[in-house]
Amino acid sequence: MPPLPHRPPAAGAGAAPTAGARSGPFPPHPPAASRIRLPRLPPPPSLSSSSTPASSFSSPATSALHPSDEVLSAMSPREHTSLLSRQSCWRRARDLFDRLRALPGYAPNPVHDAVLLRHLARARRWAELRCAWLEMALPPSNPAYAALADALAKAGLARGALLLLRHMRAQGVAPDEVSMNTFVRVLKDQGRYADALALFRNWCDGRFEVDFLDLDGIAIDSDCPMQFLLADICDGNFASGALAIDEGPQKPKLVATYNTLIDLYGKAGRLKDALDMFLDMPAHGVMPDKYTFNTLINIFGFAGNTAQAEALFASMLVRGINPDTKTYNVMMTVFASIGDLDGVLKYYRQIGKAGLHVDAVSSRIVLQVLCERKMVREAEDVIEGILNSGGSVNEQSLPIVMKMYVDLGFLDEAITFFERHCRGKGVSSKNFAAMIDAFAVKGLWEEAEHIFLSRGGDGNNKDIIEYNVMVKAYGRAKQYDRVSSLLESMEGSGVSPDECTYNSLIQMFSVGGFPQRAKKLLGKMKDAGFEPKCETYSAVIRSYSRHCLVPEAIGLLNEMKSSGVEPNIIVYGLLIDMFAETGNVKEALHYNNLLEESGISPNQVVLTSLIKAYSKYNCWKEALNLYSRMNNMDGGPDIIASNAMLNLYANLGMVTEAKEIFDILRRNSNADGVSYTTMVYLYKGMGLLSESVKVACELHKSGLLSDCASYNAVIACYVAKDNLRDCAELVQEMILANIPPDASTFGMIFSLLQNSHVSAEEVLQLESAYNDGKSSAKQAIVAFLFSIAGMHAAALEICEQLLKPERTIDACAYNVCFKVYASCGKVEKAFSLFMQMNDLGLKPDTVTCIHLATCYGKPGVSEGQRTNALFEYRTDELIPSHNALVAYIRSGKNNVAVQLVKK
Known part of the structure; x- marks a missing residue:
C-alpha cells in the first residue's frame, strides 16, 4: 500500500492558519473580544534533588x-x-x-x-x-496480610487477595482495622458492595465471619502465584464458623476506614448512608481530611446533586481544610458530567488562584469540554499553556483534540497537531485507533491512512484495533480494493484478524454489493475458529437478497442452521422480502410460516413484505387482511405498508378504498411524497382532473417534494391544465434542489410546448437534440421553457452557462440562446450570436429565421403571421438572404439588416 505524500504543516496550534488551510465552508474563529480568557498554566514546581532521577x-x-x-x-x-x-x-x-x-x-x-x-x-x-x-x-500477622492483599489487588489479582482471608481464618488471625479496611476496598473495587458492608458490620460486632463470602469456592489456578497458600490452609488448624475478637464491638478510628466506607456507600447508591457516615466521624474523634471531602463531592456530583457537591466544597473551606488540585479536578469533573462549561472553567481558574498547579487531569477535563463545544482557540490556549509549563498534552486528550479539528473540517490543523504531539510519542494503540477513527467516520480515508502509516515510525507495532479502524475507514469511503493491501500488511506484521475484523469486512462487502466476497470471508472466519453470529449471516443474506440471488441466500440459510445458529426475524424478513420482490408469493408465505413455527410473531416489516407480494398479483383481499392485522399491532401500519396498499388500490382503480387510507394518513400527518404522488396519478388516470390538481397543489405546498417522481406528479397535473408558468417554476425548483429532470419530465415539457403556440419546428428541433443525446440539449430545453414562460432572468442565467468559452454547443442551443436574448430585448447580443453562428459555419435554419422574425417583426403583426411569412421563403432564397444579411451587419448597416429581416 503506497504511503501518502507528506503534507507540510499549515499552521501550528494556536497560530493563524494560512489561506486555504481550512477545508469546507466553516465560520472563522470568533473575534478576540468574544473569547473566554483562560489562565496561563503556571510553571511546574521545582523538583527536589531527592525526586530528580x-x-x-x-x-x-x-x-x-x-x-x-x-x-x-x-x-x-x-x-x-x-x-x-x-x-x-x-x-x-x-x-x-x-x-x-x-x-x-x-x-x-x-x-x-x-x-x-x-x-x-x-x-x-x-x-x-x-x-x-x-x-x-x-507467623503472618495483620500488617503482612494487609500489605500483601493491597499489592495483589493492585496487580489485578483480587481472587488471590481474598484468599488471604481464608488463610487468616485458618491461622486464627483476626483482622485489625487496617486489614479489614484493605479487604473492604478489595471487595468494593470488585463491585461486591453488599459483601464489603457485611464484612465491615461483622468486624464492628466483634466477629470474624467470612463464610458468606464463599471463600472455599474461590478457584485458584495451578499456576497462580498464591497457590502455595492453599497448602498452608490445608496444613493449618482450620476453624469453621466465627472467630471472636477480644475487644468486642468497636467503631473505626482511622480516617482511611471512613473514607473507604463513604466511597463504598456512594458506589452502592446509598448517598444518605454515606452522608451519615461523614457526619458520624467527629463523634468518634475522627476528623475528615481532603480525601473524605473529595470522595463525598465526587459521589454527590455524579449522582446529579451539584448543589450538595458545592456545599461540601464550601464546608471544606470553612473547616480550614485547603483543597488540593485533586479537589478542584473532582469539582471540574462533576460539572463536566452535566455539561456545565461555566462550572468547569470556574474551578479551573481557581486552581492557579489557590497557588496550586494544574495537572494532567485538570488539563484533560478542560480540554474535553472545550473540544466538545468546538471552542478551538480556547482549547489551543490550554495546549499552549501546557507546553509553556514544560508539559505535554495528556495522551487521552489527543484523540479528543483531533476529533474537534476533523469535525470542523480543519484537516490541516488536525494533521499539524498530530505531527507535533503524537508522532513518535509512544501513543497507545487504543488512542491511536481513536485518532484514525476521527477521520474514518467522516469517510476521509486518505487522512486516516496517513495517521495509520505513520505508526510504523514510532517503534511500536500496530495492534489489531488499529487495523480494524482502518478497515472501517476504507469501508466508509468504498475503497474496497485497498482492503486487500491492508490485509496483506496485517499478515506481514504477524497480526491475525480477530472476530471484529471479519465482521467489519463481511459487513463492508455486503453493503458494498459484493456478496460473493462477503461469503468467502465468512468461510475464512469459520476456518480461523470464530463462530459467526446471526447478525453476520444476516449481512450476507441481505446482500444476496438485494441482488435477488435466491439460491445463494437459501443455501446460506441452510448453512447457518447447520452451524447451530437459529435465524431471527431479520433473516426471515429478508427472505420474505426477497421473494416478495420477485413475485413468488408461495415462497414468501412458506418462510412466513417457518417464522411463526419458530415462535416469532411477524412484525410490520414482514407483513409489509407480504402485502407487496400480494400486490404483484393484485390480490387485494389477502393484502387487506394483512393490513387489518397490522391495525391491531402497536403503532399500527407504517407508511410503507400504507403506501403499498395505496399502490395496489391505484393499480385496480379502487378510488374509494385508496381515498380512505389516504385520508387517514393525512389526518394523522403520516402521508409522504409517495402517498400524494400515488393519489395524484390515481385521480388523473380515472379522469378526476380537478381532484388530481387539488392533491397536487397540496403536495406542492406540503414541502414533501423530494424526488423526481413527486415533482413529475405535480407537473403532470399542471400540464393537463396547460399551466405553463407553474410548470416552469416547478422545473426551476427541481434544479435548485439538485434534482435533475428525467425523461418523463422532458416528455411533459415537450407536450406543454406543443400546446403553447410554439412552432412545431422549434419543438421538433429540441426533441431531436434531446433524443440524439446532445450535451447541451437538456439545458437548452429548460432555458427555452423559462423564456416562453416569461422567466427571463432564469433563462439568461442558463444561456450564460451554455456560452462559456470552454463549452461547445450545437445549432439547437445557439437558436435557443438567440431566442432568449431576442425575447429579453438584448438585440446586440442576438446579432453577436448570429455572427458567431456564421463564423462557426452554422447556417441559419428555419428555427433561426423564426427567432429573427420574433425579434424584428413589424409592430402589430402576430407571431403566427411572421412565422408563416418566413415559411413562404423557398430554400434557394434562404442562403442568398443570409449572405446579404451577414454583409450588412459586418459593414455596420444594422438598420438595413433589420429591414431585410422584416421583408
Whole structure:
C-alpha cells in the first residue's frame, strides 16, 4: 500500500492558519473580544534533588537510602521501616531486609515483613515472594496480610487477595482495622458492595465471619502465584464458623476506614448512608481530611446533586481544610458530567488562584469540554499553556483534540497537531485507533491512512484495533480494493484478524454489493475458529437478497442452521422480502410460516413484505387482511405498508378504498411524497382532473417534494391544465434542489410546448437534440421553457452557462440562446450570436429565421403571421438572404439588416 505524500504543516496550534488551510465552508474563529480568557498554566514546581532521577546517585538523600551497617545499627525499628518503604527497587529492598536481619540483636518485625512483601508483589516477583513468606521468622500477622492483599489487588489479582482471608481464618488471625479496611476496598473495587458492608458490620460486632463470602469456592489456578497458600490452609488448624475478637464491638478510628466506607456507600447508591457516615466521624474523634471531602463531592456530583457537591466544597473551606488540585479536578469533573462549561472553567481558574498547579487531569477535563463545544482557540490556549509549563498534552486528550479539528473540517490543523504531539510519542494503540477513527467516520480515508502509516515510525507495532479502524475507514469511503493491501500488511506484521475484523469486512462487502466476497470471508472466519453470529449471516443474506440471488441466500440459510445458529426475524424478513420482490408469493408465505413455527410473531416489516407480494398479483383481499392485522399491532401500519396498499388500490382503480387510507394518513400527518404522488396519478388516470390538481397543489405546498417522481406528479397535473408558468417554476425548483429532470419530465415539457403556440419546428428541433443525446440539449430545453414562460432572468442565467468559452454547443442551443436574448430585448447580443453562428459555419435554419422574425417583426403583426411569412421563403432564397444579411451587419448597416429581416 503506497504511503501518502507528506503534507507540510499549515499552521501550528494556536497560530493563524494560512489561506486555504481550512477545508469546507466553516465560520472563522470568533473575534478576540468574544473569547473566554483562560489562565496561563503556571510553571511546574521545582523538583527536589531527592525526586530528580539525574541527581539521585550523588545527592545526600540518595546516599541515605544505602547506609552502612554501622548507621543501620543505630537506627530505630521505625526508621528501618521508613528506609525499607522508600526503596525504589525490589532487589534493593530485599538486600536491605537481609542486611537488617543480619544485624546483631535484630528483633524480627512483622511490619518489615509486610513492607518487603509489598515490594515483591508490586514487582510481580512471585517466586521471591513465596520464599519471603516461607522465611518469615514470625507467623503472618495483620500488617503482612494487609500489605500483601493491597499489592495483589493492585496487580489485578483480587481472587488471590481474598484468599488471604481464608488463610487468616485458618491461622486464627483476626483482622485489625487496617486489614479489614484493605479487604473492604478489595471487595468494593470488585463491585461486591453488599459483601464489603457485611464484612465491615461483622468486624464492628466483634466477629470474624467470612463464610458468606464463599471463600472455599474461590478457584485458584495451578499456576497462580498464591497457590502455595492453599497448602498452608490445608496444613493449618482450620476453624469453621466465627472467630471472636477480644475487644468486642468497636467503631473505626482511622480516617482511611471512613473514607473507604463513604466511597463504598456512594458506589452502592446509598448517598444518605454515606452522608451519615461523614457526619458520624467527629463523634468518634475522627476528623475528615481532603480525601473524605473529595470522595463525598465526587459521589454527590455524579449522582446529579451539584448543589450538595458545592456545599461540601464550601464546608471544606470553612473547616480550614485547603483543597488540593485533586479537589478542584473532582469539582471540574462533576460539572463536566452535566455539561456545565461555566462550572468547569470556574474551578479551573481557581486552581492557579489557590497557588496550586494544574495537572494532567485538570488539563484533560478542560480540554474535553472545550473540544466538545468546538471552542478551538480556547482549547489551543490550554495546549499552549501546557507546553509553556514544560508539559505535554495528556495522551487521552489527543484523540479528543483531533476529533474537534476533523469535525470542523480543519484537516490541516488536525494533521499539524498530530505531527507535533503524537508522532513518535509512544501513543497507545487504543488512542491511536481513536485518532484514525476521527477521520474514518467522516469517510476521509486518505487522512486516516496517513495517521495509520505513520505508526510504523514510532517503534511500536500496530495492534489489531488499529487495523480494524482502518478497515472501517476504507469501508466508509468504498475503497474496497485497498482492503486487500491492508490485509496483506496485517499478515506481514504477524497480526491475525480477530472476530471484529471479519465482521467489519463481511459487513463492508455486503453493503458494498459484493456478496460473493462477503461469503468467502465468512468461510475464512469459520476456518480461523470464530463462530459467526446471526447478525453476520444476516449481512450476507441481505446482500444476496438485494441482488435477488435466491439460491445463494437459501443455501446460506441452510448453512447457518447447520452451524447451530437459529435465524431471527431479520433473516426471515429478508427472505420474505426477497421473494416478495420477485413475485413468488408461495415462497414468501412458506418462510412466513417457518417464522411463526419458530415462535416469532411477524412484525410490520414482514407483513409489509407480504402485502407487496400480494400486490404483484393484485390480490387485494389477502393484502387487506394483512393490513387489518397490522391495525391491531402497536403503532399500527407504517407508511410503507400504507403506501403499498395505496399502490395496489391505484393499480385496480379502487378510488374509494385508496381515498380512505389516504385520508387517514393525512389526518394523522403520516402521508409522504409517495402517498400524494400515488393519489395524484390515481385521480388523473380515472379522469378526476380537478381532484388530481387539488392533491397536487397540496403536495406542492406540503414541502414533501423530494424526488423526481413527486415533482413529475405535480407537473403532470399542471400540464393537463396547460399551466405553463407553474410548470416552469416547478422545473426551476427541481434544479435548485439538485434534482435533475428525467425523461418523463422532458416528455411533459415537450407536450406543454406543443400546446403553447410554439412552432412545431422549434419543438421538433429540441426533441431531436434531446433524443440524439446532445450535451447541451437538456439545458437548452429548460432555458427555452423559462423564456416562453416569461422567466427571463432564469433563462439568461442558463444561456450564460451554455456560452462559456470552454463549452461547445450545437445549432439547437445557439437558436435557443438567440431566442432568449431576442425575447429579453438584448438585440446586440442576438446579432453577436448570429455572427458567431456564421463564423462557426452554422447556417441559419428555419428555427433561426423564426427567432429573427420574433425579434424584428413589424409592430402589430402576430407571431403566427411572421412565422408563416418566413415559411413562404423557398430554400434557394434562404442562403442568398443570409449572405446579404451577414454583409450588412459586418459593414455596420444594422438598420438595413433589420429591414431585410422584416421583408
